[in-house]
Amino acid sequence: QVQLVESGGGLVQAGASLRLSCAASGRTTSRYTMTWFRQAPGKEREFVAGISSSGGSTSYADSVKGRFTISRDNTKNTVWLQMNSLKPEDTGLYYCAVSSRAYYFSSRLSGYDYWGQGTQVTVSS
Numbered sequence: 001q002v003q004l005v006e007s008g009g010g011l012v013q014a015g016a017s018l019r020l021s022c023a024a025s026g027r028t029t030s031r032y033t034m035t036w037f038r039q040a041p042g043k044e045r046e047f048v049a050g051i052s053s054s055g056g057s058t059s060y061a062d063s064v065k066g067r068f069t070i071s072r073d074n075t076k077n078t079v080w081l082q083m084n085s086l087k088p089e090d091t092g093l094y095y096c097a098v099s100s101r102a103y104y105f106s107s108r109l110s111g112y113d114y115w116g117q118g119t120q121v122t123v124s125s
Contacts, residue, residue, distance in 0.1 A: 012086055
């Protein structure tokens with residue numbers, strides 16, 4: 001089992017930055033893909049960014065390319081999401097998710113084995 005705890009969310013103004021963290025425990029995630037999803041009120045959960053087990057490959061949703069950066073440190077069992085130039089449409093509950101595949105970037109929720117509880121990001125205009 002893997003437990004995921006997200007942190008770093010908050011209320012910011014448009015144009016600001018936030019850095020989300022997801023700490024994993026229970027089992028090393030160094031062989032797993034780690035991913036961020038988000039869910040806005042009334043909308044489906046959507047893929048935001050993912051990083052392969054080695055950190056050598058990343059994937060981003062078109063809506064965040066050039067503004068968000070995902071990174072990981074396997075020695076700390078942690079993944080981060082640096083979010084710059086935030087927009088009101090970035091508002092949502094941000095979830096960390098882990099797939100037991102080493103390289104897996106998919107929007108299919110069923111492909112992920114573990115999920116965190118989420119951290120709220122609210123961007124005001």
